[in-house]
Amino acid sequence: AETCKRPYIDLPDTIGGKERRKIHSLCSHLDIYHAGVGGDNNNIKPNHDDNSGIDDSSENNGSTTPTPKRRIVISIFADGFDIDHILESHHNAKSFPSRTCQPWYYHAHDSKNGDDPNDQYGHRKRAIESEKKQIRQFANLPEKSLRTSDGTDDSFCDVIDFSVVNSLDLSMVPKPEETPWMLVDSVDKLKLCVDELMYGANGSCDNSANSIKVPKIRELAFDLEMCNILDGNNRYESKTGIRTCLIQVTSDVATVVHHEPSGTSKEVFKDFVIDPLAPGVWDAIPTYLGPLFANPSIVKIGQGIGGMDTTSLHRDFGILIVNAFDTYEASTILSRRKSGMGLATMCQNYGLPNWEHYKKLKQKYQCSDWQKRPLDDGALEYGRYDIRFLVTLRKLLMRDLAKMDMLSAGYSRSGSSQEDDSETPGLSTIESQLGSAISSGVSSFSENEFNDTGTSDNSFDNFQDAKEDIDKTLEDNENGSADVFVDSVESNDATTSSTGAIIYASEFPCHHYLMKAISISQKRCLKLWTGDEEELIMRNPSLLSMIKQAANQKGHGKYWTDSNTKLYEKLAEWRRVVAQKEKVHASEVCPLDFLVHVAFKLPKDRWELRRFSYLLPMLLEDENLPYCNQLCELVASSDVFQHTRQLPSPDVVFYLNENGKHNDEERGKGLLKLLLASAVFGAILFTVTRSRRR
Numbered sequence: 001a002e003t004c005k006r007p008y009i010d011l012p013d014t015i016g017g018k019e020r021r022k023i024h025s026l027c028s029h030l031d032i033y034h035a036g037v038g039g040d041n042n043n044i045k046p047n048h049d050d051n052s053g054i055d056d057s058s059e060n061n062g063s064t065t066p067t068p069k070r071r072i073v074i075s076i077f078a079d080g081f082d083i084d085h086i087l088e089s090h091h092n093a094k095s096f097p098s099r100t101c102q103p104w105y106y107h108a109h110d111s112k113n114g115d116d117p118n119d120q121y122g123h124r125k126r127a128i129e130s131e132k133k134q135i136r137q138f139a140n141l142p143e144k145s146l147r148t149s150d151g152t153d154d155s156f157c158d159v160i161d162f163s164v165v166n167s168l169d170l171s172m173v174p175k176p177e178e179t180p181w182m183l184v185d186s187v188d189k190l191k192l193c194v195d196e197l198m199y200g201a202n203g204s205c206d207n208s209a210n211s212i213k214v215p216k217i218r219e220l221a222f223d224l225e226m227c228n229i230l231d232g233n234n235r236y237e238s239k240t241g242i243r244t245c246l247i248q249v250t251s252d253v254a255t256v257v258h259h260e261p262s263g264t265s266k267e268v269f270k271d272f273v274i275d276p277l278a279p280g281v282w283d284a285i286p287t288y289l290g291p292l293f294a295n296p297s298i299v300k301i302g303q304g305i306g307g308m309d310t311t312s313l314h315r316d317f318g319i320l321i322v323n324a325f326d327t328y329e330a331s332t333i334l335s336r337r338k339s340g341m342g343l344a345t346m347c348q349n350y351g352l353p354n355w356e357h358y359k360k361l362k363q364k365y366q367c368s369d370w371q372k373r374p375l376d377d378g379a380l381e382y383g384r385y386d387i388r389f390l391v392t393l394r395k396l397l398m399r400d401l402a403k404m405d406m407l408s409a410g411y412s413r414s415g416s417s418q419e420d421d422s423e424t425p426g427l428s429t430i431e432s433q434l435g436s437a438i439s440s441g442v443s444s445f446s447e448n449e450f451n452d453t454g455t456s457d458n459s460f461d462n463f464q465d466a467k468e469d470i471d472k473t474l475e476d477n478e479n480g481s482a483d484v485f486v487d488s489v490e491s492n493d494a495t496t497s498s499t500g501a502i503i504y505a506s507e508f509p510c511h512h513y514l515m516k517a518i519s520i521s522q523k524r525c526l527k528l529w530t531g532d533e534e535e536l537i538m539r540n541p542s543l544l545s546m547i548k549q550a551a552n553q554k555g556h557g558k559y560w561t562d563s564n565t566k567l568y569e570k571l572a573e574w575r576r577v578v579a580q581k582e583k584v585h586a587s588e589v590c591p592l593d594f595l596v597h598v599a600f601k602l603p604k605d606r607w608e609l610r611r612f613s614y615l616l617p618m619l620l621e622d623e624n625l626p627y628c629n630q631l632c633e634l635v636a637s638s639d640v641f642q643h644t645r646q647l648p649s650p651d652v653v654f655y656l657n658e659n660g661k662h663n664d665e666e667r668g669k670g671l672l673k674l675l676l677a678s679a680v681f682g683a684i685l686f687t688v689t690r691s692r693r694r
Contacts, residue, residue, distance in 0.1 A: 007080040007655040010037070013069035023072055028597060028612045029556050034074045035081055035614040077655040078607045081614060096229040096243055096371040098584075098618065101282040103243070104318040105529050106583040124286070124318050131294055131320045132526065138296075138323060139522040142515050145323050146505040147218075147297060156218055156297070158505040165399040169351030173392050174269060176384040181271040183380070185278035193249070193272045194288045201255035201270060219252040220292055221301045221390035224309050225370040225383060230588065230617070240585040242308065244316045245370035247274040247285070248387045271384050276316070277373065286317045296323045301390040303343045304328040306524030315529035326521040327390060330397040333517050334404065347389055350396050358385050398514060402503055405511040531585070535592055537572045542596040560600060563640035568599035570634055578627055582619065589627070590617045598631065602641050605632055607652045 011023070020036075027034035075081060108121035138145040147158045184193045198215045225248075230241035254267035274289070276282045293300060293313065300321050302309055306329075313319040332340035341349070344362050348355035361382040368379045509515055547565070549557025572595060579586040597612045606628050609616060620628045635641055 007077045008073050008075040011072045011074065013071040015071065017070070020070065020072055023074075027074055028601075031601070031611050032074055032076055033078065033080055033611055033614055034072055037071050037073050075655075076653060078610065078652045079654050096227065096245070097277055098229055098243075100279075101243065101277055101316075102583045103315050104286065105315045105531065106579075106585065108318060109531065110580070121318075127294075128318065128320055131322050132528075134296060134322055135320065135522055135525045139519055139526065142519040142522060143509045145296065145518060145522060146508055147299075148505045158508065160395075160398055160402055160503040162399070162501045162503075165395050168392065168396060168399075170347055170389050170392060170396075171351045171353050173352075173389055175354060176271065176381055176388050179269055179271055179384070179388065181273060181384055184272055184274040185281065187280045187284045190274065190281055190284050190288050193274065194292065196255075196270060197249065197251045197253065197272070197292065200253045201268070216253045217251045217292070217298055219299045219301055219391050219394065221250050221387045222293075222309075223248045223302060223383070223386040223390075224312055225368075226308060226312055227369060227371045229371065240587045242312065242315075243371070244276055244312045246375075246383055247276060247289070248272070248383045249274065249289075250387050250391070252391050271388060273380055273383055275373075277371065282316075286319060290317065290319045293319050294322050298323065299394070300324045301394050302326060303386070303390065305521075306527050310525055310527045311529045320528070321525040324521045324525050325394050325518065326524055327393050327397060329520045329524065330394075330401060330517040333513050333520075334397070334400055343386065346393060350389075350393065352389065358382075361385060397517070401514040401517055402511050404513050408512075535587065537569070537592065540592040540596060542593045543568060546596060546600065557600075561640065563638070563643075564599045567635070567638040567640050568595055570638070571595040571598060571631070574630065574634060578619065578630075588617070589619050598635060599640075602635050602638075603632065604636065605652075 015023070024034055073081065104121075104124075108125055147156055149157045182189065182193065184190050197220065198217045199213050200216060224244055225246035226242050227245050228239075228241045229243050248271065250269065250271040252269075254269050256265050257268050274281065274285070276285060292298060300323065302321075302324065303326070305321065305324060305326050310321055313321065327343070327346065328340045330340070331346060332338075335341065344355065344358050347358060352358065361378060362385075365376070365379045365382040368376070368382075370379075503511070508518075543565075546557040546560040549555040550560035552558075572592070575586050575589045575595065578589045582589070594612060594617070598609070601608070601611070603609045603611070606616070606620075609620070609628070609631075615621065616628070619625055620631065
């Protein structure tokens with residue numbers, strides 16, 4: 001009885017994603033209000049303090065409460081759901097300040113590459129073209145990216161000193177819990193961050209006479225955390241809505257701290273977590289952080305940078321990465337498989353003592369809502385783990401790549417010296433011997449640790465479309481049954497012969513695998529944001545479906561006419577103008593599917609628009625902006641609305657009147673419609689259940 005009094009129907013969570021999409025589509029064409037409930041950040045609560053059957057618990061950062069499964073709530077009443085609660089929940093979860101943190105790319109898109117000194121975007125676009133040429137040179141001729149001696153200071157040269165790296169592992173690296181760090185949430189802190197990255201915390205001058213600060217930085221480790229700012233409704237999810245929410249950086253520059261009572265001193269490193277969403281920081285990042293990424297003498301180290309890191313830095317801040325080393329690509333070459341090793345597993349194999357703690361942090365926070373503020377302490381710790389060991393991992397991977405080359409060269413020489421040996425040792429033989437060429441304290445690569453399916457280290461589970469564009473997956477095969485930890489192997493004669501050897505940068509080109517890793521890393525830096533090529537307006541699948549149904553006089557599209565098509569074209573042009581004005585991608589104004597629905601259903605106001613999706617796109621949802629009214633005015637002034645309208649939308653019915661009381665005049669008719677709708681969806685559920693059983 002209580003269920004029958006509700007102004008909504010809560011469908012069970014056993015309905016799969018495909019069936020949910022069909023129900024959403026059916027509701028749109030039947031002019032029934034519908035909304036997604038449960039899962040991600042899309043939890044909503046029905047109206048009138050009646051939440052029986054609705055579990056509005058959600059998985060917040062650090063919460064151990066399971067996220068409720070995705071399901072659908074439907075109603076024939078415009079206020080059948082608590083719109084204030086929905087919008088409050090929506091804005092709390094989707095707290096990205098999109099009005100102040102706008103992508104650099106769309107601001108620069110309309111800028112001319114002229115000579116106007118005040119045109120900062122045009123100036124930066126010219127600089128980007130120069131940086132792209134340098135990156136291409138590094139990719140084609142990776143030896144050009146190496147830092148060789150200039151005859152004055154050899155400390156900045158690239159070198160592999162086996163007497164040092166043979167005994168190196170991650171147990172020697174201070175863990176995040178042992179490393180000081182700073183949350184950069186202001187422009188002043190960003191300036192201090194860059195200064196300490198380059199010179200150390202004490203900012204000492206190497207030339208005291210002239211007070212000139214000499215940069216000490218050689219390597220910069222970085223990682224990004226992102227989210228999709230588009231509405232939680234799956235219809236709006238698109239990689240065009242991805243935004244940078246966090247940038248973690250650390251460098252190889254240490255500050256020497258003296259302990260006066262004991263007379264001892266030690267080197268202390270510092271990590272930085274930059275909050276781009278803090279006031280003023282977003283616009284300051286290109287100015288202060290950009291030069292570090294553009295400096296070819298600083299090697300930028302990241303894990304799977306070709307996933308979304310390079311595109312996000314370019315799109316949001318106009319930053320290109322010049323001279324990079326991708327630890328994921330290096331592990332791919334070492335494995336000789338299609339995919340490399342995830343960062344947590346790589347840390348485990350290179351001797352990180354508390355790898356299990358890192359693994360738990362990854363499982364708990366990898367898919368956090370990174371736009372939510374304040375961030376959970378555990379999420380910030382996880383972000384620091386993602387960068388803390390990258391500088392040392394580069395040394396370890398370069399060492400193993402060089403040894404892999406030595407081992408391959410050794411087999412080649414032995415094969416050529418034996419006339420009767422016509423076969424080259426297979427990959428499995430080389431790989432089995434590679435471990436013995438690695439000194440003690442270093443773990444070998446296991447076949448079980450490589451998997452070409454899974455999620456990215458930068459993944460976020462509310463924008464699956466973005467992941468489809470990632471050409472390399474970053475998989476931690478941490479949940480499998482195989483034991484991925486491989487014990488360290490002891491040194492043998494092959495290692496002894498190379499102990500104490502030094503490979504200088506001038507000798508790097510002789511090592512094929514090492515140079516291949518460097519070259520591929522540089523190529524990944526060319527994966528820039530292209531604006532996600534404009535959608536083909538007249539090739540939209542929903543539009544083509546309508547036109548096809550109209551031609552065949554079948555389905556709900558049989559009422560579609562040329563006038564509807566003309567209105568759709570006007571709406572698409574309006575969307576383009578709004579996107580240009582707001583400096584966003586056109587899909588962030590609204591998707592083309594939304595415009596097809598508008599051109600067909602001809603909604604007169606915001607409430608009728610909600611019949612397609614209860615949560616409208618952000619620019620239409622904001623009542624302080626004129627765009628929703630502009631959209632409805634375009635519809636009302638169209639020929640199809642005034643002359644050829646054949647299927648008028650039903651009037652909007654409210655469950656409560658203006659005084660907050662039940663509207664008795666409409667309630668009886670509404671409940672009858674709700675009963676009929678229940679019967680329709682009952683039949684749908686029955687059909688779905690039968691098909692699953694078969």
